[in-house]
Amino acid sequence: MISITIEIFLIFMLIGALIAVEITDLLYSVISIGAIGFFSSIGFLLLGAPDIAIIQMVVETLSLIILVRATIRKDIHTISGDREFFGLLSTVAILFFFFLYIFKATQTYPVFGNPVMSRISDSASNIYLAKGLKQTGSPDIVSAIVFNYRFLDVLGANAVIFAAFLGALAILRQKAKKKQ
């Protein structure tokens, strides 16, 4: 039952992605990106990940604002010009083989609804679930992992985010330094 629901949401995401890629008006395609994020957020909620659903919602709203800032008030003229037919054909063929390759690779993955941690009894996830409340005092195990067990990883990731935003600010700065 749950797999059919998730499949329906994935099909919605696919339709949104196709619209976003193929529509000519940039503002409409940005809105379609928002729709994809919304459907994936509901999917996270159904898959038992409420934290991820909330953060996906917030981040998607922010990214929509950033993208609208990039596209709005520019005289958007659609980019025309005939495509090279052979180039498009070869790209699609390569993508198709890439798809087959990844699909073959996913056959070795655990089937949906039966994760790895249910087969290995002393895996990290099982230990976190059994002892997370006692060791960290947090009833939310995801928060316990992010802010306690794996905090050094998160610190590194925060450095990456900080560097990315600093880079964006440095690129967008209007005035350079005053000349001496």
Next chain:
Amino acid sequence: MIYALAITVFMVGLYAVCCKKNIIKIIQGVIIMEYALNFFIILLGYRKGGIAPIINKITDMHTFAAQSVDPLPQAIVFISILIGLGLLALMVALAIRLYERYGTFDITEMKKLKG
């Protein structure tokens, strides 16, 4: 089947990155790929009939450990989404600067980039 759908969404993003000329469409392709991958990682951690990994007062610890979904992919995706936001801000800043310099979003017009 459910994995194949997630991979198809990823492929649509990859197609946008490879084939589109508009720089905003390329950025959107990267975002679509990122959404599809995050969804795929969460799919890998789902347990049939699983509950969210949050303990409340009436939860029995043994049934909780046996029923909860895998929390580790969720912790990874948590960080991955935030990094995606930083990446998006950087890409959009570059796109805005390129627009100011060349007056277009078309990547085939940006000929000064050729060495």
